[in-house]
Amino acid sequence: MNIFPTFDGHNDTLLRLQENESTGLQQFFRESTTGHIDLPRAHKGKFGGGFFAVFTPNENYEVAPDKFVTGNSYDLPLPPQIDQQMALAFTTRVAANLFKLERASSGKLKVVKNTEELIYCLKNQILAALFHIEGAEAIDTNFDSLHLLYKAGLRSLGITWSRPNVYGEGVPFRYPSTPDIGQGLTDHGKALVRECNDLGIMVDTTHLNEKGFWDVVELSDSPIVATHSNVHAICAISRNLTDKQLQAIKETNGVVGINYAINMLREDGGFDTNIPLETIVKHIAYIAENFGIDHVALGSDFDGTTVPDSLKDVQGLPNLQQALSNYGFTIEEIEKIAYKNWVRVLGDTWK
Numbered sequence: 001m002n003i004f005p006t007f008d009g010h011n012d013t014l015l016r017l018q019e020n021e022s023t024g025l026q027q028f029f030r031e032s033t034t035g036h037i038d039l040p041r042a043h044k045g046k047f048g049g050g051f052f053a054v055f056t057p058n059e060n061y062e063v064a065p066d067k068f069v070t071g072n073s074y075d076l077p078l079p080p081q082i083d084q085q086m087a088l089a090f091t092t093r094v095a096a097n098l099f100k101l102e103r104a105s106s107g108k109l110k111v112v113k114n115t116e117e118l119i120y121c122l123k124n125q126i127l128a129a130l131f132h133i134e135g136a137e138a139i140d141t142n143f144d145s146l147h148l149l150y151k152a153g154l155r156s157l158g159i160t161w162s163r164p165n166v167y168g169e170g171v172p173f174r175y176p177s178t179p180d181i182g183q184g185l186t187d188h189g190k191a192l193v194r195e196c197n198d199l200g201i202m203v204d205t206t207h208l209n210e211k212g213f214w215d216v217v218e219l220s221d222s223p224i225v226a227t228h229s230n231v232h233a234i235c236a237i238s239r240n241l242t243d244k245q246l247q248a249i250k251e252t253n254g255v256v257g258i259n260y261a262i263n264m265l266r267e268d269g270g271f272d273t274n275i276p277l278e279t280i281v282k283h284i285a286y287i288a289e290n291f292g293i294d295h296v297a298l299g300s301d302f303d304g305t306t307v308p309d310s311l312k313d314v315q316g317l318p319n320l321q322q323a324l325s326n327y328g329f330t331i332e333e334i335e336k337i338a339y340k341n342w343v344r345v346l347g348d349t350w351k
Contacts, residue, residue, distance in 0.1 A: 005048030009227035009257025009299030036302035049128030087137035135161035175269035184211035200351030223254035228299030257299020
């Protein structure tokens with residue numbers, strides 16, 4: 001079958017490269033056996049690009065999930081809020097690396113700022129990198145940094161990672177659990193949604209709790225998007241979306257990028273990586289069949305999570321498209337899932 005380029009809703013490749021700052025940027029241009037994305041493997045897997053996230057981690061925060069598992073349930077502790085100035089400094093440094101990659105790529109990677117650039121890259125085998133921030137801790141409440149980052153190329157913003165911030169509350173990594181945890185957006189959070197709408201920055205509801213999600217639905221005049229989330233009816237982890245949330249995304253002509261995290265895919269919420277590609281297809285098919293093919297895309301979380309052994313890394317994307325075909329998706333539907341739905345929603349969002 002014809003393999004389409006994949007444009008993907010989320011990766012943490014910049015953070016992985018930052019962790020090896022002395023050699024990280026050079027490593028991106030060499031094929032590796034570690035991590036999920038580098039340029040040679042991206043070409044082999046027909047990875048057309050995606051949302052390159054900048055995430056500010058808490059210092060000295062590491063959680064071994066197995067220490068918090070009780071039977072078939074778990075509730076991982078969240079780190080505390082982080083300082084805005086520290087987050088901004090880290091964000092600036094990591095975002096600069098994205099532009100350094102662009103400069104060093106000899107035209108093989110481009111930071112895209114509008115849909116015309118995105119479509120051109122997808123048609124010409126240029127890796128399209130969308131500058132995204134995961135968790136708005138770097139944004140001051142006057143939004144001065146938001147405007148500067150927009151001018152630098154920021155085109156998508158997740159209000160929260162799972163920890164709370166001045167704008168809202170995220171969900172913990174809890175199974176089984178609904179996403180209805182905590183309070184809605186703060187007044188600053190509501191103002192942030194409006195400011196992003198005015199600028200043409202996509203607002204990402206991934207990691208946001210349910211009350212915050214409904215605040216975004218009420219406030220936003222752009223499509224509702226979850227860049228890397230899955231179906232709660234299949235896997236009842238707090239991070240996944242309920243049918244009511246999926247219906248709201250449909251009604252705004254938005255989209256969900258399906259996450260390849262094993263514990264968000266498996267019905268038991270577990271961490272066993274031995275699952276087939278059909279487990280990913282099951283989440284895609286649920287949204288397509290119940291809410292429409294226009295409202296589901298891909299949002300791997302490559303380099304930020306543990307993916308099924310059957311996928312392994314970005315080179316496995318053609319096999320995923322074949323699994324979609326085997327399930328019964330048409331060529332036109334696979335093309336929408338692979339990249340067209342993201343292109344449509346970004347076009348409806350960006351100024």
